[in-house]
Amino acid sequence: MGNKQSESQILNKQQCKALNDQLGQNFSKFTFNLYKKLAKSQNLIFSPASIYIALSMAALGSNNQTLLEFKDILGFSNQSQLAENIGLLLKILQQNQQGITTQIANKIYQGIPQLGIEYYKIMMKHFDSMIQKVNFASDCEQIRVEINKWVEEVTKEKIKDLLPPNCLNQSTAMVLVNAIYFKGNWLKKFDFKLTEQKEFYLEYENFGQKIQTDTMVKEDEYYYFQNSSYQYVQIPYKGGEYFMELMLPKESLNLFEQSLSEDTFQSARKNKYNRNLTLYLPKFKLQPVNTMSLNQILNELGLIEAFSCNADFSIMDPNKNIQISNVFHKSMIEVNEEGAEAAAATAITFIECEESEISVIFNKPFIYAITHIPSETVLFMGKVTDPSKQN
The missing domain is CATH 2.30.39.10 (Alpha-1-antitrypsin, domain 1)
Known part of the structure; x- marks a missing residue:
C-alpha cells in the first residue's frame, strides 16, 4: 500500500511538472493580466482558474481569426494540447486529499440544433462537461434560474444569482458554465483564543x-x-x-x-x-453581491471578434451563427482560524448572430437624385430643406 501511494505521488509530481511546462507560464501570465485590469477596485476576489477554463471551452469551439485571439489571450498554440492540459489540470486539482475539498464542474446549456461532433467529444472527454439541450425561445427566464441553481449546488450555496435577471433572451443560443468550490483546513490551525x-x-x-x-x-x-x-x-x-x-x-x-x-x-x-x-x-470574508461582467476587460486584453457577428465558432456550431454576448463571473472567499473556503463561477452566454436593424430617418435637409445607374446619368437632382413648401 505504501509503495502504491509513493508511486502515485511520484506520478502526480511528474504530471504537475509536465502540466506546468505546457500550461503554467501561460496561465500565470493570463492571471496577472486579469489582476491588473481588475485591481482598480479595492477589495478583490476572482478565480483565474474558473475564467480560464470557461474561456478554454469557448476557444476550443472557435476557428480562424477568433481562434487566433483566444490563442493570444490564453497563451496556447495547439487546441488539442489545450484540451489535454485542461483535462489533466481538472484531475490533478480534484484529487482526494485529507482536509481538502475541491470540486470543479462544467456544463453546457445547448440552445442550437446541434454541437459540432469533435467539439462534443472534447467537452465530454477532457472537460467532463454535462450537456443539456434547452429552448431559450420558450422560457429563457426559467433556464436562467435553473443555471443559477446548478451553480449554487456545485458551490455549496456560496455563489448565488450568477446570471443577473434579463441577461438571457429569445436570441440566446448557448451558455457555457464553469463552477469551482474549494475548502481547505490549515495544516496547523490558528488558536481562536489568540484572535x-x-x-x-x-x-x-x-x-x-x-x-x-x-x-x-x-x-x-x-x-x-x-x-x-x-x-x-x-x-x-x-x-x-x-x-x-x-x-x-x-x-x-x-x-x-x-x-x-x-x-x-x-x-x-x-x-x-x-x-x-x-x-x-x-480574518476576512469577501462576497460581492453583484456579478462581474468581463466583456470590457477581455476586449482590452484582445478578445474582440468573439463578441461580434464576425465571430467564428464553427467548431462548436456547424451553422456558424453564434457570437459571445456576455462573460459573467462571481466569486467569494472566507479566511478564518480553521482555514479557507472559496467558490467561483463563470458563464459565457452566446447569441445568434443577426444583422442589427438600421434606421435611416430623413428628418433634416437632404440631397436627392434620380439616376440611370448603368450610364450614371443624373436625370434630376436637388435638395429638400423644407418638405412643407412647394417652392
Whole structure:
C-alpha cells in the first residue's frame, strides 16, 4: 500500500511538472493580466482558474481569426494540447486529499440544433462537461434560474444569482458554465483564543486612516521570503499541495501593483526558505453581491471578434451563427482560524448572430437624385430643406 501511494505521488509530481511546462507560464501570465485590469477596485476576489477554463471551452469551439485571439489571450498554440492540459489540470486539482475539498464542474446549456461532433467529444472527454439541450425561445427566464441553481449546488450555496435577471433572451443560443468550490483546513490551525482586534492601515482614497479588525496570530515555521519590495509567506493547508500565498508590500500596495507580474510570485516561490516567525493575519470574508461582467476587460486584453457577428465558432456550431454576448463571473472567499473556503463561477452566454436593424430617418435637409445607374446619368437632382413648401 505504501509503495502504491509513493508511486502515485511520484506520478502526480511528474504530471504537475509536465502540466506546468505546457500550461503554467501561460496561465500565470493570463492571471496577472486579469489582476491588473481588475485591481482598480479595492477589495478583490476572482478565480483565474474558473475564467480560464470557461474561456478554454469557448476557444476550443472557435476557428480562424477568433481562434487566433483566444490563442493570444490564453497563451496556447495547439487546441488539442489545450484540451489535454485542461483535462489533466481538472484531475490533478480534484484529487482526494485529507482536509481538502475541491470540486470543479462544467456544463453546457445547448440552445442550437446541434454541437459540432469533435467539439462534443472534447467537452465530454477532457472537460467532463454535462450537456443539456434547452429552448431559450420558450422560457429563457426559467433556464436562467435553473443555471443559477446548478451553480449554487456545485458551490455549496456560496455563489448565488450568477446570471443577473434579463441577461438571457429569445436570441440566446448557448451558455457555457464553469463552477469551482474549494475548502481547505490549515495544516496547523490558528488558536481562536489568540484572535483579537488589531489595527489595519487603509490605502487608496482612505489613505492614512486605520481601523480595528479581528486579527489571527500564530508563531510557527513558515516558508518565507523578503526583498526590498515585499515580504512573502506561504501558509500550508492539509495535504501538502495547497498553500495560501501572502504578499505584503513594504511601501503602498497601489505602487507595488504597478510592477506586479507572474515573475514576482515565481521569484518568491523559488527563493523561499523555512523560518520561525510570528504571523498576524486579519480574518476576512469577501462576497460581492453583484456579478462581474468581463466583456470590457477581455476586449482590452484582445478578445474582440468573439463578441461580434464576425465571430467564428464553427467548431462548436456547424451553422456558424453564434457570437459571445456576455462573460459573467462571481466569486467569494472566507479566511478564518480553521482555514479557507472559496467558490467561483463563470458563464459565457452566446447569441445568434443577426444583422442589427438600421434606421435611416430623413428628418433634416437632404440631397436627392434620380439616376440611370448603368450610364450614371443624373436625370434630376436637388435638395429638400423644407418638405412643407412647394417652392
